[in-house]
Amino acid sequence: MSDQIPVARPTVDDEMVERAAAALRSGRHVKGPRVEGFESEFADFCGVEHAVAVSSGTSALFLALRAAGVGEGDAVAVPGHTFFASVSPVLSLGAEPVFVDVDPETYTMDPDALAAAAETASDDLAAVLPVHLYGQPAEVGRIRDVADEHGAAVVEDACQAHGAAIDGERAGSLGDVGCFSFYPTKNMTVAGDGGMLVTDDADLAATARHLRNHGRDDSGDHVALGLNHRMDEPRAAVGREQLDRLPAWNDRRQEIAAIYRERLGDVDGVTLPDEREGVEHVYHLFVVQVDDREALRESLAERGVDTAVHYETPAHRHESVRSHVDAVPTLPETEALVDRIVSLPMFPGLDDEDVERVCAAIRDHYAEPSAEVRR
Ligand SMILES: Cc1ncc(COP(=O)(O)O)c(C=O)c1O
Known part of the structure; x- marks a missing residue:
């Protein structure tokens, strides 16, 4: 190690470089087999049915909320202590964040504070977005109880929690949909920007899949107003190697x-x-x-x-x-x-x-x- 010890440093080894180079040489740079392979391996890892690879953790959160039906005027509960990107997708959808305090010892959303905030929120609670901050899963069981009382979806921000678990159930599989980031300093990266949305809900996954690709369905029709949130092949190639490690x-x-x-x-x-x-x-x-x-x-x-x-x-x-x-x-x-x-x-x-x-x-x-x- 160098004299100066950094806070974080990604690991990229020769095998990852070779996999990315092979993806580049293949001439197939988007919508290819590496993205599909990465999705199915990541879904297995999280213990869920579906994974949708996207261009960042922020995109994963944006698409997850949108696919879960969150829109203009809806309320979404989020912790105050988190990275800005837990909240910006809520605002981008025209929804209203309901900020919730955290437990100061675990740094994650306090379920009692959530219950109180949900009671006093002026808009209907459409989703709760617990953040597994610093790698520790939030108390999703108790959070889910509050969400259920209000008919709200649970969207996990697992951007810092690849592989974290509660009683053996992995982050991403604990709520209705989970979102990961592969930003370079995360527990695993794609050596650039990337993200993943995981869920057991086939309809939600299909909607997210359309929305990440200009809202286009399998027939080629643009059935919804989507943008380009896709992950590319070289990133997926690196991600698969990283997932192994x-x-x-x-x-x-x-x-x-x-x-x-x-x-x-x-x-x-x-x-x-x-x-x-x-x-x-x-x-x-x-x-x-x-x-x-x-x-x-x-x-x-x-x-x-x-x-x-x-x-x-x-x-x-x-x-x-x-x-x-x-x-x-x-x-x-x-x-x-x-x-x-x-x-x-x-x-x-x-x-x-x-x-x-x-x-x-x-x-x-x-x-x-x-x-x-x-x-
Ligand atoms: C808690 C949290 N949410 C969301 C994000 C957004 O992820 P990305 O930077 O990949 O868009 C990050 C990562 O930076 C994060 O740490």
Whole structure:
């Protein structure tokens, strides 16, 4: 590993490069067998019937919501603590986001807060969009109960949770439809932009398939107003190889998380993320909470350790969202979190020595002797 430890780094090996090159040489660059193969392998991996490959996670969310029937004037419940792209598709469809606070220990949508927000929403709730943030699945069981009471669809934002599971059921298969991103820093990538929508609902999958291809059905008629959201062949070729490696990579992420827990668990001033029982957390990010974030980040940077903040501004506080919604809510947990969170380096290419270096730098900052020395 280089002297500077980054927060994230994608792995692209020779085999992936060769698969992408073969796709380029084939002359079949879109709508080909690699996309179809990737779809069926990804559906199997998630334990669902259908997968639709698209051009990004944002496109997957947009198409999933639209195919689930969300449109103008509908309400969609989303967590405040998430990436902007969990919300922008809701607004793009003319729907109204109903922002919900998160559990500060797991960073995912609080089902009690969802129930309260759903009761007071001015529009009918058409969908609930839990985000499996940082790689830990949201409490979809309890979220589903609330959604069912309101007749709303559950659209999982699994863009950070490839392979995560609750009681052995994989992210993407927990709601009505699940959406993944293959952006380069994700647990698996297509070495560029890409996404996938997965579902057991054949009609929803067929609608998403039409909509990603100009709204065109099998007869060639443009039956709905769709755009181009397709994934291309070289990306699918890389994605298939990445999917093969994903389980081993997720194992490595969990090992790294275990080292962080062991070395940082007793450091005063550092709050570690909670892992719920029965959950397979795939640690897209390892996010801790501290009171002196900027000072910690500076001292880690001086010691060659990069950090990041995911995310500095809650979704409901962005200008483009504030100008769209009727009223900007206050979400106390989300708003307190954004000043305290910091993402530590987390990617499968980190070796134990790198992780120990990050931990030693944090212990130094808080003037804690090294965990090993103290034993
Ligand atoms: C939680 C979440 N939702 C949505 C997205 C959007 O995915 P993409 O960047 O592939 O459009 C991302 C990824 O950046 C994400 O992390």
